[in-house]
Amino acid sequence: MGLSLRLATLIACDNAICGNSAIAATAPPVIKAESDDVAASIAFTAVLGIAVVLILPVIGASLGMDQTRYGVLAGLTVYAVPQVLAATAPVGIVATQVGILVKLVRVLMLGSVIFSLGMMPGNRESGAGLRTLVPWFIIGFLIMMTLRSADLMPSVMIAPLTKTSGVLTIISMAALGLTVDIRSIAQAGVRVMSAAVMSLLVLETLATILLNVLAIQ
DSSP states (O other), rough: OOOOHHHHHHHHIIIITTTTTHHHHHIIIIIIIOOOHEEEHHHHHHHHHHHHHHHHHHHHHHOOEEEEEEEHHHHHHHHHHHHHHHHHTTHHHHHHHHHHOOOEEEEEEEEHHHHHHHHSTTTGGGGGOHHHHHHHHHHHHHHHHHHHHHOOOOOHHHHHHHHHHHHHHHHHHHHHHOOHHHHHHHOOOHHHHHHHHHHHHHHHHHHHHHHHTTTTO
């Protein structure tokens, strides 16, 4: 699409890994992207992410997907973790759990991808540190999952924590609106919009093919 290497890299990391978090972890410390490139990639993917949240449940229903298949589809295609929650919550708790698990496996790519980008010629001097390479909320997720799976979490805490997570999800989804600036989208240009839309279509297509090849039920 004629995009600069840095902008194309930001859009790729955004779509493939974990949305704006991947952009923030990649842009300044690793590839030294310009602020205009960061704003353009965040603006488009924020808008597209909201569109996917609204459209994906309709697609899942029209294809007759059960909760497991839909959860995998959402986890493979939706940009950010809060958006996966929003896209799967209307379908059911199984879809939400599967979607979040699949999505967090994608997020685990963040460290290795940033490390690889940092080792490329021209980026090695950036010296991204551990605080940049480690997605810390993933560590918290793994700890909580381990406690729950090992029955080390008191049952009396499950219900209030579940309600709290629901409230925090609503807050995080509302906060995503703060990242959307229509003016930035208008200034970014047709090429960036086209690249973001095409990459989303590729994600959706690959996810659908994977579901059928692996016969996920």
